[in-house]
Amino acid sequence: MAQNVSAEGLEPTKSRTMFLALGDAISNGTFPPGSRLPGELKLAEQFNVSRVTVRRAMAELERMGMVDRKPGVGTVVADRGGVQPVVADFTNVLGHLLEMGRKTTARLLEFGYGQPPEPVRVALRLGEDEQAQRSVRVRVVDGEPFSYLTAYVPEAIGATYDRDDLAKTSLLALLERSGIEVDHAEQTVTATLSTPTTAKALTIGVGEPLLAVTRTVFDPQGRGVEHLQALYRPNHYRLQIALNRVDAGGTRQWAPVAETSMGSSKKRDP
Amino acid sequence: MAQNVSAEGLEPTKSRTMFLALGDAISNGTFPPGSRLPGELKLAEQFNVSRVTVRRAMAELERMGMVDRKPGVGTVVADRGGVQPVVADFTNVLGHLLEMGRKTTARLLEFGYGQPPEPVRVALRLGEDEQAQRSVRVRVVDGEPFSYLTAYVPEAIGATYDRDDLAKTSLLALLERSGIEVDHAEQTVTATLSTPTTAKALTIGVGEPLLAVTRTVFDPQGRGVEHLQALYRPNHYRLQIALNRVDAGGTRQWAPVAETSMGSSKKRDP
DNA sequence: AGAAGCTGTACCATATTTAAGACAGATTCC
DNA sequence: GGAATCTGTCTTAAATATGGTACAGCTTCT
Numbered sequence: 001m002a003q004n005v006s007a008e009g010l011e012p013t014k015s016r017t018m019f020l021a022l023g024d025a026i027s028n029g030t031f032p033p034g035s036r037l038p039g040e041l042k043l044a045e046q047f048n049v050s051r052v053t054v055r056r057a058m059a060e061l062e063r064m065g066m067v068d069r070k071p072g073v074g075t076v077v078a079d080r081g082g083v084q085p086v087v088a089d090f091t092n093v094l095g096h097l098l099e100m101g102r103k104t105t106a107r108l109l110e111f112g113y114g115q116p117p118e119p120v121r122v123a124l125r126l127g128e129d130e131q132a133q134r135s136v137r138v139r140v141v142d143g144e145p146f147s148y149l150t151a152y153v154p155e156a157i158g159a160t161y162d163r164d165d166l167a168k169t170s171l172l173a174l175l176e177r178s179g180i181e182v183d184h185a186e187q188t189v190t191a192t193l194s195t196p197t198t199a200k201a202l203t204i205g206v207g208e209p210l211l212a213v214t215r216t217v218f219d220p221q222g223r224g225v226e227h228l229q230a231l232y233r234p235n236h237y238r239l240q241i242a243l244n245r246v247d248a249g250g251t252r253q254w255a256p257v258a259e260t261s262m263g264s265s266k267k268r269d270p
Numbered sequence: 271m272a273q274n275v276s277a278e279g280l281e282p283t284k285s286r287t288m289f290l291a292l293g294d295a296i297s298n299g300t301f302p303p304g305s306r307l308p309g310e311l312k313l314a315e316q317f318n319v320s321r322v323t324v325r326r327a328m329a330e331l332e333r334m335g336m337v338d339r340k341p342g343v344g345t346v347v348a349d350r351g352g353v354q355p356v357v358a359d360f361t362n363v364l365g366h367l368l369e370m371g372r373k374t375t376a377r378l379l380e381f382g383y384g385q386p387p388e389p390v391r392v393a394l395r396l397g398e399d400e401q402a403q404r405s406v407r408v409r410v411v412d413g414e415p416f417s418y419l420t421a422y423v424p425e426a427i428g429a430t431y432d433r434d435d436l437a438k439t440s441l442l443a444l445l446e447r448s449g450i451e452v453d454h455a456e457q458t459v460t461a462t463l464s465t466p467t468t469a470k471a472l473t474i475g476v477g478e479p480l481l482a483v484t485r486t487v488f489d490p491q492g493r494g495v496e497h498l499q500a501l502y503r504p505n506h507y508r509l510q511i512a513l514n515r516v517d518a519g520g521t522r523q524w525a526p527v528a529e530t531s532m533g534s535s536k537k538r539d540p
Numbered sequence: 541a542g543a544a545g546c547t548g549t550a551c552c553a554t555a556t557t558t559a560a561g562a563c564a565g566a567t568t569c570c
Numbered sequence: 571g572g573a574a575t576c577t578g579t580c581t582t583a584a585a586t587a588t589g590g591t592a593c594a595g596c597t598t599c600t
Contacts, residue, residue, distance in 0.1 A: 058547095117302060342568075
């Protein structure tokens with residue numbers, strides 16, 4: 001299989017590289033919160049770059065609130081440096097947000113019908129020429145863009161609600177309101193980079209990391225009902241799941257903890 | 271809460287931005303496989319950049335195998351453009367790889383004892399001054415770097431095996447061999463960017479997206495046994511999980527499918 | 541007070557990126 | 571054959587990133 005090429009090619013600028021390196025070292029524990037990191041001159045030497053470059057990286061770190069810098073003192077790692085505050089759950093993001101009493105709204109960016117891209121068509125098990133409703137939304141939590149959602153729904157199903165509905169209600173809720181039986185789903189998780197489009201919508205920079213969750217939802221008959229791709233800002237959101245070590249097929253394995261139906265029970269210790 | 275700043279600041283080069291934009295448009299479905307994308311001149315105009323910039327982005331796309339370009343013809347999106355081949359499973363990566371008969375080895379990059387960084391210490395519920403064993407490994411599958419693993423293990427437990435063991439056996443297997451009872455774990459998923467260090471180890475470029483899985487493993491008494499951070503290349507690996515729609519606490523929710531103990535059973539349709 | 545170390549700022553030289561335009565060769569379509 | 575369109579290549583110029591250096595001002599320590 002080809003595609004071994006990966007490395008080299010359109011690297012970001014040195015300042016950005018440097019910024020990533022330092023940021024990693026910080027959230028990494030190499031430079032614990034409260035500690036002072038080496039002087040600009042020393043860093044410039046260590047990384048084999050000029051001081052200007054170091055300064056740019058540092059400025060960015062400061063802008064992100066990861067460090068505090070003072071003349072005469074130095075650059076010190078901020079408390080909680082790099083370790084982001086996180087909203088977390090696994091299966092139902094929205095539910096958890098609501099539980100926490102956060103205000104969340106949705107902004108509809110695109111809406112229309114057409115032929116879905118191949119992979120989506122296959123995932124939904126649609127015919128060659130079947131149409132689908134495509135919608136792009138941005139979910140806003142507490143005033144801040146939180147997730148970028150691209151959804152495809154088979155035409156017939158999509159017709160059961162308005163574009164106005166989309167701005168108010170969650171898609172899944174709409175479907176179930178329309179009498180669609182939502183039975184099971186296949187979910188996939190990856191990482192991507194923000195593109196100019198998504199970056200703007202989420203008010204972040206281009207080339208920043210995003211958590212990509214793709215979910216295909218089926219009804220009891222195995223018919224595709226919804227294909228959703230959600231992009232989350234890692235700073236604002238992390239997937240979390242509890243695992244149990246179980247015996248399976250002779251070997252010990254991990255198995256996701258079946259939620260104990262009584263909401264979010266996290267305690268495990270007696 | 272501060273840290274609203276996010277946007278603007280140390281953007282990558284225009285070529286890189288352009289590359290991301292095009293790459294997204296491709297895997298997005300805007301330019302389906304087989305289709306020809308606009309000429310360099312037209313793109314340059316649309317994106318308000320020069321043709322040189324477009325060409326760089328294109329060259330990178332070609333290098334990644336996402337497009338084919340021919341003089342007189344144009345640039346056409348490769349079949350399977352952007353849609354990466356994927357190894358996939360959720361809970362046990364390694365097990366699945368082995369199942370598929372892939373050859374996997376590990377390379378030990380770092381090994382030593384010391385105080386773990388704060389977050390790790392807290393996650394493992396260690397005392398203020400407790401030491402931990404830190405190891406950094408790269409797992410290689412079929413000759414290609416596959417994951418970058420940083421593990422912390424409480425000193426006492428770490429002492430039960432060699433550094434040589436680490437290169438051969440999976441950490442979890444080592445622990446269980448040493449009589450440690452592995453009971454449950456807390457797992458968290460995020461996205462990050464490759465740093466100079468991780469990029470080199472994984473033979474990718476700096477600033478590429480990585481899937482970060484952090485897992486803290488506990489014994490039956492709730493004592494921290496292992497803290498593992500795994501970085502995966504999205505091209506090579508995706509997390510996947512099956513969900514069922516269930517009633518829980520009055521509302522319909524998603525619940526992870528409990529693996530049916532008989533290995534990897536994927537069929538769901540009757 | 542003085543020394544040492546740090547950041548903030550300014551200046552100039554160099555390398556890289558980007559812009560703009562011109563031309564050659566390949567391919568497709570009429 | 572000829573027009574239109576595309577990529578490949580080259581040249582020239584501007585904008586930006588980087589390298590190297592010097593100096594001012596602030597803090598901490600001796």
